Amino acid sequence: GKLGRYPPWPGKIVNPPKDLKKPRGKKCFFVKFFGTEDHAWIKVEQLKPYHPHKEEMIKINKGKRFQQAVDAVEEFLRKTKGKDQASSHNSNEEKNRRNSSEEGGKQSAGEEKRKASLSEGKVKKGTGEGKKRVSSVSSERGSKSPLKRTQDQSPRKRGRPPKDEKDLTIPESSTVKRVMTGTVAGFKWPPSVSEPVKDSDPHFHHFLLSQTEKPAVCYQAITKKLKVCEEETGSTSIQAADSTAVNGSITPTDKKIGFLGLGLMGSGIVSNLLKMGHTVTVWNRTAEKCDLFIQEGARLGRTPAEVVSTCDITFACVSDPKAAKDLVLGPSGVLQGIRPGKCYVDMSTVDADTVTELAQVIVSRGGRFLEAPVSGNQQLSNDGMLVILAAGDRGLYEDCSSCFQAMGKTSFFLGEVGNAAKMMLIVNMVQGSFMATIAEGLTLAQVTGQSQQTLLDILNQGQLASIFLDQKCQNILQGNFKPDFYLKYIQKDLRLAIALGDSVNHPTPMAAAANEVYKRAKALDQSDNDMSAVYRAYIH
Helix, strand or coil, rough: CCCCCEEEEEEHHHHHHCCCCCCCCCCCEEEEEECCEEEEEEEEEEEEHHHHHHHHHHCCEEEEEEEHHHHHHHHHHHHHHHHHHHHHHHHHHHHHHHHHHHHHCCCCCCHHHHHHHHHHHHHHHHHHHHCCCCCCECCCCCCCCHHHHHHHHCCCCCCCCCCCEEEEEEEECCCCCCCCCEEEEEECCCCCCCCCCCCCCCCCCEEEEECCCCCCEEEEECCCCCEEECCCCEEEEEEEEEHHHHHCCCCCCCCCCCCCCCHHHHHHHHHHHHHCCEEEEECCCCHHHHHCCCCCCEEEEHHHHHHHCCCCCEECCCCHHHHHHHHHHHCCCHHHHHCCEEEEEEECCCCCCHHHHHHHHHHHCCCCECCCCCEEEHHHHHCCEEEEEEEHHHEEEEEEEEHHHHHHEEEEEEECCCCCHHHHHHHHHHHHHHHHHHHHHHHHHHHCCCCCHHHHHHHCCCCCCCCHHHHHHHHHHHHHCCCCCEEEHHHHHHHHHHHHHHHHCCHHHHHHHHHHHHHHHHHHCCCEEEEEHHHHHHHH
């Protein structure tokens, strides 16, 4: 839900990787979440001690994942307490032996018992208030935190992070249970990267990359729906991504927006543009799909040409190169509505030759062109968490800022037209090949008498663990192939990526093998199912 406050999530402070720089600004700790392998930099004022807020957390969070996280915290505390008590017990025994030796055995049994009792009291105080403490994190900015009081009680020096691990609780967006999205935790701007676009949502990342230099963007992935950014003040903020809808940090452009194509991706994009206050005119080949958006406040365009002529910036998101060309060059197409100053943004995943041809005809009429294919799926589109790869007219890219913020979590500007198309095909080539490998592994497990669920559990505990892996395996295990990314489209992208390799005489044998499996799945009538239905190509 779009809430202004988010339930906490348990975690512990750990030492960050050596190559990960601490964000500038307010003091923060590097936190690892219980129940997951996720982590993030968290500001001090967002921390709260675990025990005083435990009951409050449990009331707020009812989910199974949260209960597993709480169980992990309790197990961690039991182990820690056990170790500390064992250490203290051994120390006390040694101390008692020394005292007995020095006093020649004159000490009475009552005195020994009293000393042991005092020692145990110290142990309890140490384990309860000292080395290991569980805390929680407030998601409200500027909130007062009891962490300072907690640190004052600690035997460590104030203001210094602990050398060992320390437990905390982290806020988690209420949408995390649906979508767990990797995002940027901290990065260095390369020499070829300009400043972020002005007046932009501080929780949205613009990457402006030059193709003439090797980009040096370094970032740490976090599988939480959290965004970390450096604001103009130099401080670092961490907030749940969907708080942008609440705090009004996105100021919609006053330009009239058009949108052509209301498929799996386009529908979510238009919905988010409307939610963020944009004026949108929509068109779709089958007009019935427009009805829902008309009810949400969109205007209806009768033809692509009419939408382009009445709007300042028109976006399009269609299925393949043929559809993209027909939309621009066909009867009552985009080109007929282009006049000097009109802007066209093609978000379709197509080949570089197609997008270059479309750019040339748009610009020849005085129009401005930007390619902006998106990486994601239907769920990420609905959640406004797409990754946008843009190239072409830099000024138009900046004019689209509020639109990109509404539909995505990150945008990359990659230079001249064609670069985004190539990059997008490479990304989807990797994704499609990985999906085929997952299906191959699950079916091999089945035919060799191994549990598919156990295979997934093992993979989820290893370095391959990801939202994509888990979701697609769940699709297969449940036999649910409702499309989140059409199988026919990932096969199309593999085909185009292989052609891209051919054009530069670069081998793509892995993609070629995966492509054959998807073709087999298409022959088995899986085109309109999710890409995970490639699994059925392996079933004998």
